[in-house]
Amino acid sequence: MEGVILQSKILKVGEGVIHNIAETLLTEKIAGEILYVSDDVVDKLYGNLVKKQIKEVGKLVEEFVTQNTIAYALMIAEKVIETDICCIVGVGGGKVLDVCKYAAYITKRPFLSVPTTVANDGLVSPIAVLKRQDGKPKSLGCCMASMVLIDTEVICAGPSQLIKAGIGDTISNYMALLDWDLACMRGKDKMNGYAYLMSKNSLDMLMNTQCNSLTPAFVEDLINSLVLSGIAMDFAGSSRPVSGSEHLFSHALDYYCKTGNLHGIQTALGTVAMLKIIKKDQTEVMNYLNRFKVEINPQKLSIDADTFVYCMQNAPQMRINRYTFLNEVDLSRDTLVEVYNELVREF
Numbered sequence: 636m637e638g639v640i641l642q643s644k645i646l647k648v649g650e651g652v653i654h655n656i657a658e659t660l661l662t663e664k665i666a667g668e669i670l671y672v673s674d675d676v677v678d679k680l681y682g683n684l685v686k687k688q689i690k691e692v693g694k695l696v697e698e699f700v701t702q703n704t705i706a707y708a709l710m711i712a713e714k715v716i717e718t719d720i721c722c723i724v725g726v727g728g729g730k731v732l733d734v735c736k737y738a739a740y741i742t743k744r745p746f747l748s749v750p751t752t753v754a755n756d757g758l759v760s761p762i763a764v765l766k767r768q769d770g771k772p773k774s775l776g777c778c779m780a781s782m783v784l785i786d787t788e789v790i791c792a793g794p795s796q797l798i799k800a801g802i803g804d805t806i807s808n809y810m811a812l813l814d815w816d817l818a819c820m821r822g823k824d825k826m827n828g829y830a831y832l833m834s835k836n837s838l839d840m841l842m843n844t845q846c847n848s849l850t851p852a853f854v855e856d857l858i859n860s861l862v863l864s865g866i867a868m869d870f871a872g873s874s875r876p877v878s879g880s881e882h883l884f885s886h887a888l889d890y891y892c893k894t895g896n897l898h899g900i901q902t903a904l905g906t907v908a909m910l911k912i913i914k915k916d917q918t919e920v921m922n923y924l925n926r927f928k929v930e931i932n933p934q935k936l937s938i939d940a941d942t943f944v945y946c947m948q949n950a951p952q953m954r955i956n957r958y959t960f961l962n963e964v965d966l967s968r969d970t971l972v973e974v975y976n977e978l979v980r981e982f
């Protein structure tokens with residue numbers, strides 16, 4: 636992944652930056668055929684605004700994402716290579732952006748990313764999550780977008796639950812860093828001090844926000860935190876700085892139980908559950924989640940005690956090489972049911 640950091644040059648976060656698309660493309664001297672990628676819902680909301688700007692600098696080619704499979708992303712890559720498309724502009728949520736991210740990486744074309752949600756730290760990460768043929772998600776290493784415009788007004792206009800999921804995914808750095816420390820202490824992984832610091836800063840920035848509700852100012856803090864988490868992954872060359880036992884638990888939920896909860900909500904639940912399992916004080920994290928009304932009561936998330944126990948016990952298998960506290964703690968049914976009941980009572 637050498638040179639990845641150097642490729643990521645433009646990042647603008649703030650009110651109204653969705654209007655800076657033409658200006659950004661011009662600054663980067665991008666002209667000719669430009670591929671606009673979005674989905675039906677987002678296109679109805681922001682399509683005209685974006686396409687008008689693309690037409691100011693080049694020739695518009697359109698693509699509407701219907702699925703987020705590896706095969707589909709490769710099909711888009713093929714379309715880019717076969718024609719004279721010189722840049723990809725992706726507007727939308729995780730599905731659209733992950734397809735674009737991977738297609739841009741394969742074709743070595745610049746990618747302008749315009750996220751319309753901030754539900755997870757994949758926002759600017761060098762990892763694309765795409766589905767395999769059997770429907771299971773796979774994390775693929777690629778490049779960070781070379782240009783990113785995140786409009787806080789656009790994010791605030793979206794569902795608040797997606798913003799809460801973004802909070803949850805950042806809070807999970809708390810547990811991920813404890814797991815990373817442990818793995819290094821046991822000689823099961825290597826430390827990258829820069830990536831560690833970046834992930835810790837991402838967490839601290841969010842924890843120390845002066846805001847108490849989901850205001851535009853708070854969303855800006857959250858975006859900055861998510862971007863720092865993405866950079867942490869880029870530095871480490873893996874998701875290690877932001878993904879530990881709490882993520883393994885979330886992957887197990889995705890794999891074994893189809894409750895359809897958002898990734899960031901599941902990792903927040905995983906974080907508090909793991910802190911309880913390793914008997915570490917979880918008040919700070921719990922107070923923070925309550926402050927922004929991030930719901931992690933497993934019962935309210937349609938996760939029953941059996942599912943909770945099964946997914947926690949099977950979480951280590953989700954990624955055999957990722958050593959975490961799950962490899963050392965007591966995962967007996969009794970202990971886990973007790974933790975489950977506490978979570979139901981306390982939230």
Ligand SMILES: [Zn+2]
Pocket residue numbers: 755756804878882898902
């Ligand atoms: Zn995550």
